[in-house]
Amino acid sequence: MEQLGFAGATIVAGVFGCVAWFWGSNWLLDTIYPPRGENAGRNILRTNMIRPWLFLAPAVLCLAAYLVYPVFNSIWRSLHDAAGQNWVGLDNFRWLVGDPKFRESIFNNLLWLLVVPALSTLFGLLAAQVTDRIRWGNLAKSLIFMPMAISFVGAGVIWKFIYDYRDASQDQIGLLNAINVFFGGEPQTWLTIPFWNSFLLMAVLIWIQTGFAMVILSAALRGIPEETIEAAIIDGANPWQLFFKIKVPQIWGTIAVVWTTITITVLKVFDIVFVMSNGQWGTQVLANFMYDWMFRGAPDYGRGSAIALVIMALVTPIMVWNIRNVRREMR
């Protein structure tokens, strides 16, 4: 309870502090350069120059300290040794290239990159298409969208239960093994099967992201002009043609946005691997690999930062693409 009081006090203090800053600095500005009197014109010009920065200051400070500074600090750290004392040049990156676990992580991340955005978008498109055409579509949408609200850790628990393994002499309590045994298979310890276990982890992320894809794509599908569809129907297009040749080409832009958004999520995927396999049995990915080097055993901040920069480098093309899109829109 005391703690909630503390949190409540922080909210009040935070809100009050923000309001005090914005209101106070504006008031101060207007007092120093009053927008009336002999210098009114010049003063208004001057306040118009300064005021935006008063509005922006807390945000810019926060962004600089919490996102920009870390990027440069990480670059610096990646060129230093474990404790950040001595300059080691590119040694950390050289080590990375030779490290088998790093290769495994990169390989797995690429696998995730290929599979998760593709399947999430595909299932999302499918779900959007079918739920738009049925009477209980909104309910169906809610239910498919629901995993989005569940934490990666919670999802990990949910799916670990599905992949659970019991000895063949017992009843299986994991759904996957139960189905497998029902069809006459041997129960498997799914998460330890090399290569394929990565796909089982991907299933969790696909399960979470499909709802996101569905919501966006469903809005896009509904935005397609009726005339094009009617024209196609009159010309005798069957439902498949209608979908793949008329509808999908018109929403390529949205599909690209969904795809890249999921791609970014995939590059940063951490929690799922962390709680379900912790990178064992050949399921390591970059984010968890980085966590291992930064926080487990004897921390090596140099190597950890080098791995983080690799993730950053992988994200950069998408970042550039996004910025270009936004700049085009602003013009």
Place this chain on the structure above:
Amino acid sequence: MTNIAGTKARLVWAVNIAALLLVLLWTIPTLGLLVSSFRDRDQISTSGWWRSAFSSESSGFVRAGTAEDQVFIDGLYVIEGDVTEAGQGISAWGVSSKDPAAFAPGDVAELKDGQRLSVAADGQYRLTSPSEFTQTRGMRIFTTVLSPPAFTTDNYARVMGAEGLGQAFLNTFTVTIPATVIPILIAAFAAYALAWMEFPGRALLVAAVVGLLVVPLQLALIPLLKLHNDIGLGKGYMGIWLAHTGFGLPLAIYLLRNYMVGLPREIIESARVDGATEFQIFRRIILPLSFPALASFAIFQFLWVWNDLLVATVFLGNAPDQLVMTGVLRELLGSRGGDWEILAASAFVSIAVPLLVFFSMQKFLVRGLLAGSVKGG
């Protein structure tokens, strides 16, 4: 014509079935966890949750009474008792481990020395003998017990009390609420400046915000932890609030700016002409009109902070009284991966609040997604 109508009806069916399949696939995992969280340990470990609605069979043995329990009725020595607990029944029974289901309920088994044993379907047994019983250890009766479906809320009581989840629940709230409110305030002002004020460098700032949207926060962990230590914040709530504020700001500014740019220019211009200051315009016009966007972001940030594991692990520490719920879940998964009843109930407690928020505010969430679908993670 009939042919076309037929295809159409079939298509409608196909669509409905496809939707149903998708919905089932997407809800069954969560349903499994929910059902399991209401079952006790033995039930979870002996049968799949999908069987929980049916009676479950379990086999074992019970020892009958000893010589002390016998009574003498109508020339026979009799030992009576019950091999089941209240509410259960038996579907088969036996007297040797080689064939534990040899007899059906109601059958009579002939044993040595003229002894006879019968077990009824409700579990009542009757062992009779013409001569006095002398055993000091009861004979074994093998049973196949039918237990009716049973659900319990004990798991929840246990995790909220003894397992420390109640504390974690409080911790999570303590982290989440300020970490949701503060970025909204800061971002709203910045978004207004970026949307409606003219100043050099504006386009550059917008581009920077969009760029920062995708910066992996893994990159920020170590530098920020060091920074917090250097300025004396250390590990604690203040640090995690600030961190979440920083990480949430790009999305907040981006979403709010996009929304505010779309507000009608005339309202703002006419307010300016009427002599309203920028601060007044912001407070009286922009803020109330931007409510939907503010709500969207609030939900995003709430879900994101509530569900976060990485930032909490790094900035809050791992002492039991500091763990947030995702942290507790992780500990449970690691150290007691076999305790499914604890795990299931804990997981459900942790996802209950986000699900509640999700279902009650879905409208805003969808709107926010549509407005800001550049961000990921």
